[in-house]
Amino acid sequence: MTEPTGPAPYAELLDVALEAARRAGDLLRDGRPADLGVAATKSSPIDVVTEMDLKAEKLITGFLGERRPDDGLLGEEGASVTGRSGVRWIIDPIDGTVNYLYGRADWAVSVAAELDGETVVGVVHAPARRETHHAVLGQGARRDGVPVRCRPGTTLDQALVATGFNYVQATRGAQGEVVRALLPRVRDIRRSGSAALDLCDVASGRLDGYYERGTHPWDYAAGDLIAREAGALTGGPPGAPPGRELLVAASPEVFGVLRPLLAELGAARG
The missing domain is CATH 3.40.190.80 (D-Maltodextrin-Binding Protein; domain 2)
Structure with missing residues (x-):
């Protein structure tokens, strides 16, 4: 994971987001059971939740509660806290759950921080790809610490x-x-x-x-x-x-x- 950069309060928020994503990614990569199955479904029988989605969200929300107890929270698997600091965390413990269920590499932990309704920090950590993207509002985007830019000039x-x-x-x-x-x-x-x-x-x-x-x-x-x-x-x-x-x-x-x-x-x- 990269070291956070940026002015306060964004530097602290980035540090927390990176650590939360890393911890969840380690759990998901190292703790995936060989017999992983579907724990629940959502919008349809093929829209699945695994036990690891639930465990990873619990890990992230617990970590955020310790580090940022006054912040709000919105998570895919049901976590919702109003908060009183002006900061709200938006988390997806596994974006790409079906890929994760099948042992494919395209899944990630997504952690974003809003300040007064505007997203100011974003981290997408993909353990199976062995890479992490992050961005701070007004400071560019990086993959594993190296600046990235979209591909220009394409029709x-x-x-x-x-x-x-x-x-x-x-x-x-x-x-x-x-x-x-x-x-x-x-x-x-x-x-x-x-x-x-x-x-x-x-x-x-x-x-x-x-x-x-x-x-x-x-x-x-x-x-x-x-x-x-x-x-x-x-x-x-x-x-x-x-x-x-x-x-x-x-x-x-x-x-x-x-x-x-x-x-x-x-x-x-x-």
Whole structure:
């Protein structure tokens, strides 16, 4: 993990976020049982939670409670604390749970800190990839301590674009139609199964763009800041911020074409 940099109070928040993500990542990497199974489902029978999601969220919330007892908290697996400091933590203990369940590498611990409603620190720690992205508001984005920038100067027809799919069958069908229409207009399309990592891959120039419908704040809070601090643009439907209706992140050249095209193709419907 990298050493935190930045002015107070961001330096302390980054230090806490990095440590929380590292501790959870160690637990998830080293403590994964060979017979890991599904502990619960959420929006559909294929939208799963494992016992390790629950253990990792408990570890993170416990650590944050010790280090920052006055802060608020929002976690994917149900953690919710109002707080009174102006800081709120947004955490996803495993972004890419199905990948983790199957032993694939594309999963990450996502930890973001908001100050008075604005995301100021983001950490996406991917133990199986052996890398960590982080960003501090106004200070750029880094992967393992090295500054990263999004890939510049790409036209849409040469763009490598990632997407994700909802776990509700009817929505997945509509999303498939968008992919069918988009595929002939781009270089190619990828699907990793982790919104946080897709956003970091846009930041690092491994993707030219990414879009998805149905994401939650814990899916993108950290990765959105990392992408923006790497020079990417992010948003929702034209004129709106990222949200459940649509999340788009891309280099400026691709974003200016991709977002209106997705609106035309109905990516925010379904």
